[in-house]
Amino acid sequence: MPLNLPGAALEALPSPLTILDNSGTIIYVNQAWKHFADSNQLSIANYGVGLSYLDYCNEARITHSPDTNPILQGINDVISGVNDEFISQYPCHSLTENLWFQMHVVPLDYLGARHVIVIHNNISERIETETSLLKSERRLNLVLNNMPALIGYWNADLINEFGNKAYIEMFGIDPISIKGKHIRDVIGEHLYQLNLPYIEKVLSGEPQVFERAITDPKGKVHYTLASYIPDIDQGSVKGFFVLVKDITHIKQTEIELRKSEQMSRMMLDISIEGFNFVDLNGRFVDANSSFCQMLGYTKAEMLNMCVNDVEYLENPEQTAIHLHKITTESFDRFETIMQAKSGRLVDVEVSVAYLSDKEQYFSYTRDITQRIQAEKLRLQELEQQRDILIREVHHRIKNHLQGMVGLLGLQAYKNPNEQVLIQDIAAKIASIAVVYGVQGAQNQSNSYLCDITTEICKCLEVFGSEHINIDLTMTDQKRAILPTAYAVPIALVINELIINAIKHNNDEFSKTVAVTLSFDEHSALLNIENQHKTPAGFPSFEHGQGLGVGLTLVRSMLPKTGAHLSLTHQEDTVIARLSLECPVISIVPK
Template sequence: MPKQPIYEELENRIQQLEQEKSEYEETQNELGKSINNYRTIFNAVNDAILIHNIQDGSFLDVNQKASELYGYTKEEILQLDVNALSVGIPPYTQAEAKAYILKAMQDGPQIFEWQGKKKNGALFWVEVNLKKSLLDGKECIIAVVRDISERKQNEEALRREGKKYRTIIQTATDGFWLADMQGKILESNDAYCRMSGYSQEELRSMCIPELDGLEKPDVVATKIQKIFQTGYDRFETKHRRKDGTLYDVEVSTQYLAIEEGYFVVFLRDITARKEAEDKLKSSIEEKNILLRELYHRTKNTLQVIRSMLVLQAATMPDNVQVQKLVTDTEQRILTISLVHQKLYQSQDLSRIALQDYLQELADLIIQSYLPAAQNISLSFESEPLFLLLDTAIPCGLVVNELLSNALKYAFPNNQSGQIVIRVSRNEAANIEVSVSDTGIGVSPGFDFEAQTTLGLQTVFAIAEKQLQGKVRFLTQKGVTCIFEFPDTLYSQRV
């Protein structure tokens, strides 16, 4: 029997309802999953989230982090108002919170700092981000709250440190600048204000070239670039005071690679020091002039004595002993005079170059024995050593006696030969001088110390007594005398 149309329509309607039911159940299942996912995310975030009723500011929902942050359960928070979670005194009260909520509704998201209070009464700092949103089709305010207690503690520590260092800088006797990369002065201290005559307000409107009284702006810019590259510099320059006068400053500056980059600059007024240095230089120059004049006059006086001896000896041309005595004395005077001449010509008024002195002395002695010494060659080997006047004169006198003895006795009858002078510092750190000749030598068993001649007595007396050194003779292949002495007996006096 065929179905009646009404039954067919009823079956179709039943099938349609079953399909809609299935789709509804599936939608509800998906919605449940979404809500669970939302809740999971809601409770998993690290920031506290509190959802406010826009009418009275009460809480509609909070996440797990909010409970942990404030110390209340979710149910307890939902029964509280903002005042209970705040310090409760202006500007952190329910009234201020409602004002922020209203601004978030009207003007858009609001971010501000707030002082909260936990269940146990402990106060702490939070950063609050308010944003208007829709929940179940109704407008609400979502507050994302982040604990910034540690950041605030760090900021406070930095503030205290900054205050401490600012106090140190302001009480320092040296001037201080903080300048930007273009050389504009951002900060200064009282000490620099006193130096320059400008107020801190005036200095903040100025750049370094306006204060530098020595360098042009392009030179200052180049120096700033150099400090940026090297990180540090220290130099002297002149600055111009407000009244136009110049004064000397020592500048120490360091580049700080933070934010846009800054220069920390310390400035010291060294006008008094520079004046003292100039006076000292002038005094030293005057003393140098006097010392040179003294050396010059001493040399001239010795030359006068030498000339008088020569003139006196000329009155007794046949007296060999007198002539010999005058010649020996003349050479000794020459030895002393040459030291004063070297000091007079030198930049260093207390020391002379030993090599130059002994070389010139030896050449002068050789010349005084011409033509008898024309077949004798002289060679010189020396390290670059310097001696004080108190040591150089006795050293020269010893070399004079040794070289004169070699020229007198080592090469009879115009015999040819060689004399070698060597100067060095030995392993004991003493000055060592040797005078060697290739002459006829001495007879076996010759005792140098037992000789009564003035020359050898002078050698031992000066080398061992005055110079506190040692003397030894070698007699292989001629005669070699080696004497050594310390160069630390005297201190530099000029």
């Protein structure tokens, strides 16, 4: 076949390819075919060109794999025009590895005659991945089906897509039968109506946790704690996960406690924790001494008060709604803040049970102020440890980079012919070291643009062997913060712009570069000026024309949004203007 553009394309294909004439004879093979034959030491004359591919398939069927018979038939069907396409997967294992290929046969009209193209794609990796996924799914199902809890997934239409074996015990439905069923058909109409408010909330993206009593097919009542977790993908709720744990033993204890009024009274008197009874209107009808002492009231004072007199977070309307919820669900446990008589705020954990026979709420209140304070202290300590670690990491990175700069300086001294190149590399590394040095000194991940600019100017004043004067001017009304993601790229850009100004400065006695950093409400402007008397061949940064290595690096490192650079030539001065705004920087008062 002539090696024109289509022929070149066939040669470049990574998959082995052959073209057969209408008799099944090979008339062309590509480079991938030849490479495969060479790699597998297949001794075929002229790589099979001129031989019958159909005979080869028939021989392979007899000696190696009976599966090649449908392949032979499929190729013949495409050659004869019965089908316009044939696809088949087949194994091609060797002594050292297992390989799978997919054969794709399509017709080709060439020189007025029907031919076929046969492509062999290596799908071994896909087959291995599919096999691994099947094994992983089996292991996952094994774990989920042996969990002592109901685990399931319901899509946004409330149709089940997964349920473990625990559903058999609780609802009498096995994992296979539950798939495709509506949640109402699984849990029943009564539970469905009770759970509907939580279902609606989880489908709006809010995780839900609530308790529910469930009667299994044998008539046994299970008290459960249900968690609904929304499945959110790109801002849209696709469904929700369900985790239901059996807490019957806990609830039975609570129920026994409510039934035994005498035991409750005794516990009320001797307990070091706070207990109280509240009527349906939220007024205290009884309280033990520990609860009164916790809030600094006498018992007589407490019995003339209501819940909202000590509740700090909820207003009366919210408390009424909360009590109604407890009445409906029989129990609630939550953390809140109560205000003592002295005005002191007390962090408490409250467990409330509704006593339907007494039409009262029984509450267990535990002072958790010390725990909350301990947690805050622990978080502060962790933050301090994190800050120390970050500072140490930044310091070590800076030291390592500065060590590299020192070694490069030594190499520049030993290799005068490569001095300029080595110093240029050292300056780039030094600018990165500046970023980590500033972050370490400020003990934070973000950096200030003014600090990075100042340190880079200091480093570059000793650039090369010439006398360099960098005149840095900046306003001090505001500061610009560089997020971590932009700190190193912007430092490299500033470094390259100043080095470029130094290199192209025409002053023979003292190379002076003026650097000005100013700010407005939303952006920062960095001007870099140097003397340059030859405007011929002045580069166009915007179009990427006439750029040297340094400006090419600047063009590649400059963020696509929030950063703009322009180069202008005015009389004998070249001015580089770098404008930065959000998201590259954020302006804050100094």
